Amino acid sequence: MCTRYISPEVREIEAFWRIDRRSNQRKDWENLLTVCPLALATFIRRADEVDYARELVVGQWGMIPPWSKTHVPTTARGTRMSTVNARTEGVEKSPTFKDAWARGKRCIIPATSFDEPNWETGKNVWWRFRRADGAPWGLAGLWNTWTDLDTGELWDNFAMLTMNADAHPLMARxxxxxxxxxxxxxxKRSVIPLEANDFDRWLTCTVEEARAMLKVPPVELLDAGPVVA
Structure with a gap:
């Protein structure tokens, strides 16, 4: 489960992913590099159902359930929810994520690195995960659009997909x-990285093909260690 990551600058995202266009550049968005739950951040999606055209979107990190009365994710009873991560196991049945999954609303979340807590010392020590090859991460995600019924404002929002990593030599720690x-x-959970040759496929393939692409990162891809203050 990831609750903190560092985003590349927009110019880096546009160059690496060869973005065709931007959309929905919210006026309240700040290009923050450290992204935490409910922050506005960038993600990449398929543009207007056009094959192999990518667009850069600003949205909330944290999927907004369709019944939520505010952009802050809540249960039907109004209790706060954590929706920054979507479990791949059972995603097709999740009330929050099933619509995005079934409709193929998949996205790529650019990240320079992501952080995970390590408790081997008996207390939380944050570890930072980068790609060993120096490239940015393209993390598998889902997106949707929620409408504020009071104002009519549209909120694009997204979540990272995660999967079980109990057998992984590093993520299991x-x-x-x-x-x-x-x-x-x-x-134990892991985010799901996509390789460059799979970016377009992830954005355009069928649900069945997308399911087959869900894999934890091989250990040799990871450059990880405690965060240095």
Whole structure:
């Protein structure tokens, strides 16, 4: 589960991903490099159902459920929800994410790095994950658009897809372990990186093909270690 990442600057995103156009450049958006839940950040999606055309969009990191009365994700009873990550297991049944998944609203989330908590010392030590080849991450995500019924304002929003990483030699070391469960049942989570030759496929393929693309990162791809203050 990822709750903090660093975004490349817009000019870097446009150059690396060869963005055809921008859309929805919100007036309240600041190009913050460190992205936390509910912040406005950039993501890449397919443009107007046109094959292989990409657009850069500003949206909220945190999917807004269709029943939510505000852009802050809430349950039907009004309790705050965490929707920055979408579990791939059961995503097709999740009330929050199933519509985006079924309609192929997949996106790419640019990241210079992402952070995960490590509890091996008995306290939280943040680790930073970069690509070993120096390229930016293109993380698999879902997006949707929510309408504020009071103002008519449209809110593009997105979430990172995650999957179980209990068997991964590095990702399984992240997050606080549950001492009551064995190592292979901790449900440690990992984000899902996409490779450059899969970017267009991820944005345009069928749901069945997208499911087959969901994989945890190979350990040799990861350059990771404690965050240096």
């Amino acid at each position: 992240m997050h606080k372990p549950d001492p009551t469960l064995p190592p292979d049942q901790q449900d």
